[in-house]
Amino acid sequence: MKELILRWSKHAGLVAFPAVYLVCLVMFSAWTFPYRLMRDRIVATFNAQQRASGGQYECQIDDISGYWLSGVRLKGVRLTSAPAEPGKPMRSLEFDEIRIRYGLLPAFVGSREISFDVFGMGGEASGTYEVRGKDVSVDVAVDALNIGQFSPLVDFIGVPLKGRLTGTIHLILPDGVTSKGAGAVALTGKDVSVGDGKAKLKGAPLALPPMEVGTVNVAAEAKGGVLKVTKIVAGGKDLELQGDGRLLLRDSLLESSCDLQIRFKVNDGFRSKNDITTSLFGAPGSNIPPLLELGDPRIKQAKRADGFYAWTMHGPLGRAEFSPAASAGAKL
Numbered sequence: 001m002k003e004l005i006l007r008w009s010k011h012a013g014l015v016a017f018p019a020v021y022l023v024c025l026v027m028f029s030a031w032t033f034p035y036r037l038m039r040d041r042i043v044a045t046f047n048a049q050q051r052a053s054g055g056q057y058e059c060q061i062d063d064i065s066g067y068w069l070s071g072v073r074l075k076g077v078r079l080t081s082a083p084a085e086p087g088k089p090m091r092s093l094e095f096d097e098i099r100i101r102y103g104l105l106p107a108f109v110g111s112r113e114i115s116f117d118v119f120g121m122g123g124e125a126s127g128t129y130e131v132r133g134k135d136v137s138v139d140v141a142v143d144a145l146n147i148g149q150f151s152p153l154v155d156f157i158g159v160p161l162k163g164r165l166t167g168t169i170h171l172i173l174p175d176g177v178t179s180k181g182a183g184a185v186a187l188t189g190k191d192v193s194v195g196d197g198k199a200k201l202k203g204a205p206l207a208l209p210p211m212e213v214g215t216v217n218v219a220a221e222a223k224g225g226v227l228k229v230t231k232i233v234a235g236g237k238d239l240e241l242q243g244d245g246r247l248l249l250r251d252s253l254l255e256s257s258c259d260l261q262i263r264f265k266v267n268d269g270f271r272s273k274n275d276i277t278t279s280l281f282g283a284p285g286s287n288i289p290p291l292l293e294l295g296d297p298r299i300k301q302a303k304r305a306d307g308f309y310a311w312t313m314h315g316p317l318g319r320a321e322f323s324p325a326a327s328a329g330a331k332l
Contacts, residue, residue, distance in 0.1 A: 039064040071101030095120030122146030136173040163192030179225035189216035238270035254318030
């Protein structure tokens with residue numbers, strides 16, 4: 001028995017000592033890793049890529065640290081760009097915390113998997129980035145993001161927005177090439193409203209009362225690197241919204257080229273709600289131009305015979321421009 005114990009102890013030591021060494025190596029490597037240098041490298045690389053591609057966003061990260069044994073935690077992440085108009089505040093997308101973790105178990109079976117959680121804009125987005133062979137798959141779940149904190153959209157409309165965005169994004173990138181991507185997008189904006197009774201629409205002398213848009217549904221399918229937006233629909237109490245179009249996917253999402261058609265119509269009930277709404281949007285059946293159209297000639301150009309205002313969103317997604325749809329004036 002004594003010989004058996006001595007023999008087992010000898011073999012156990014051959015296994016235990018290397019195991020303890022590896023555990024200590026991993027733990028101390030994580031504790032002493034130069035995370036600040038990594039933060040500076042991430043920021044410098046992102047900003048250099050933006051300048052090289054003509055992008056307008058600049059990245060800032062307050063702090064970075066380890067997350068478990070194979071991940072990192074970024075705090076205070078901000079993407080900022082110059083204001084749309086002089087005198088306006090900087091446009092920004094702000095995230096409280098981003099966690100990124102490399103999957104150790106999938107690595108043992110020959111695949112690479114990175115999971116992430118993004119906390120910010122009042123909600124959360126989580127998902128995975130997985131590499132199997134030459135192909136890449138991306139899955140994202142969005143939960144209750146505050147639409148009102150998406151500054152590019154708020155800047156365009158010019159008044160506050162409210163609502164929560166949820167949904168899923170699934171993409172498969174053959175050979176890891178975004179321009180070959182395929183998949184689907186399904187997003188829903190809940191309890192969406194426009195205006196707060198204090199802020200004024202661009203060119204209008206009166207503040208916009210809160211306008212209920214309701215639920216906004218967006219559906220899109222990707223094939224061959226083209227994301228075809230098949231549905232943008234909202235039939236709210238005060239506003240009807242329609243849209244469709246496409247995005248040409250690029251490695252940087254903000255550089256994806258978009259060509260979207262967006263149409264909206266203010267319902268008669270809201271237009272006749274009070275003197276302010278009647279002045280802004282015109283009384284139902286009246287031929288008197290509303291203040292909304294007098295304040296910005298582009299709005300008048302966008303109006304169609306059916307009462308919808310039609311717009312085109314075009315250019316790189318991160319700095320897209322809105323202009324009256326070419327067909328709008330022809331239908332008057």
